[in-house]
Amino acid sequence: MAVDLFAGVPVEDYTAALSWYERLFGAPPAFLPNDTEAVWELGEHRYVYIEQRPGRAGNALHTLFVDDLDARVAGITARGLRPVDRETYANGVRKVTYEDRDGNQIGFGGGPENG
Template structure:
């Protein structure tokens, strides 16, 4: 299950504020659309939710939370993002079974981030809280 991600300073602090709608539509520029499409299918474990045109593919991670790839030669390779999940160890196990391995693991106390790089160098982290007994 993909959880909501609130950037530092934007996390709701009271019960009233938790009803605030938060959405994201994050893009990742790539050079070779067809190759990137196959890579992101393996990373995300699903076909895209839709294709707006022949150079974009969009995955819905959760309600109002999307990530997309777009062929854009001039901007490819500079994306840095993280997808917060409720069990990053299990999620990375599924990704590994689909043939992708993280290039690094960053551990910040109980929050771990597994780092993946596509062929353009875009970084996608899969992270979340990990039980301290692991």
């Protein structure tokens, strides 16, 4: 079965969120469906989008697993964002979490450090 992902992030202020997510993902959106929505393609058929939805803003919790967590975090840091949390689980999996101004959390996960 083929699976596509289209994960949404409701935001209060679209313009401010657009800038923040461009820094988080390191690129402008892949496309803009309308004036209050922006979409990033993170992998083939795997999208994250922000949408201005003031009444729902701040409730997203997404974790993206990446091949090189350290490189990803270094790139995000170079673009001026800092994580709100870093975790290492008993099995060695690590997670670094970022939080936008609305409280939406986007985490990046990866394997053990240096491996």
